[in-house]
Amino acid sequence: AQTVTQSQPEMSVQEAETVTLSCTYDTSESDYYLFWYKQPPSRQMILVIRQEAYKQQNATENRFSVNFQKAAKSFSLKISDSQLGDAAMYFCAYPPVSGSARQLTFGSGTQLTVLP
Amino acid sequence: DVKVTQSSRYLVKRTGEKVFLECVQDMDHENMFWYRQDPGLGLRLIYFSYDVKMKEKGDIPEGYSVSREKKERFSLILESASTNQTSMYLCASSSGKNEQFFGPGTRLTVL
Known part of the structure; x- marks a missing residue:
């Protein structure tokens, strides 16, 4: 089975x-997208950032950036200048090889707490 | 902005009842998805649809069915609800290989 692993169930900052939130995945594909989603306590899941695997440059969205290590199949999310509003559950996701390219497989999530 | 709406935020049903969860998206997306979310397990795909009247099983389809009669609407059906189907249900839509957009979720409790 294809897997995506988030080894940190909880983190605080x-x-x-x-x-930095870590994520590793398993695929033999060469062209795919990777995603980080955020789910605040209100439960609406929203996209934080997207990485295209064929691009060597790491994606950046304001205070959010990724460290994409394709050979290591690692896709970590870095949040700079953390704010109270960043507190949420974060999920990484990618399309599994065995399924349709439309599907996504999600990690188990990392609960981020931001301390004032 | 893409908007995905779900028919209920909270739902309480009894064991054996037939349950309908509805999802509507307004961006003409061809793909729609139903997930359930449980603590420590992340999101697990139940069913998805890539076109009207088309459906494919996800990772955990047992006990569920779906219906997509119109492009904007995707329904999840629990034919006979059981207590182990108590969960958060999330609907999502997408176009092509692009990111999925999620609804607010339905917290279903089966007594």
């Missing part, structure tokens, strides 16, 4: 500090 001090406000204004930087935190």
Whole structure:
């Protein structure tokens, strides 16, 4: 079975500090997308950032950036200058090889707490 | 902005009842998905649909069925609800290989 692993069920960060959430996945594909989603306590899941695997440059969206290591199949999310509103459950996701390219497989999530 | 709506935020049903969860998207997306979310397990795909009247099983289809009669609407059906189907249900839609957009979720409790 295709898997995506988030090894940190919970993490905490001090406000204004930087935190990195890890994600590893398993695929033999060469061209695919990787995603980080955020689910705040209100439960609406929203996209944080997307990485295209064929691009060597790491994606960046304001305070959010990824460290994409294709050979290591690692896709970590870095949050800089953490804010109280960043507190949420974070999920990484990718399309599994065995399924349709439309599907996504999600990790089990990392609960991020931001301390004032 | 893409908007995905779900018919209920909270639902309480009794064991054996037939349950309908409805999802509507307004961006003409061809793909629609139903997930259930449980603590420590992340999101697990129940069913998805890539076109009207088309459906494919996800990772955990047992005990569920789906219906897609119109492009914008995707329904999840629990033919005979059981207590182990108590969960958060999330609907999503997408176009092509692009990111999925999620609804607010339905918290279903089966007594």
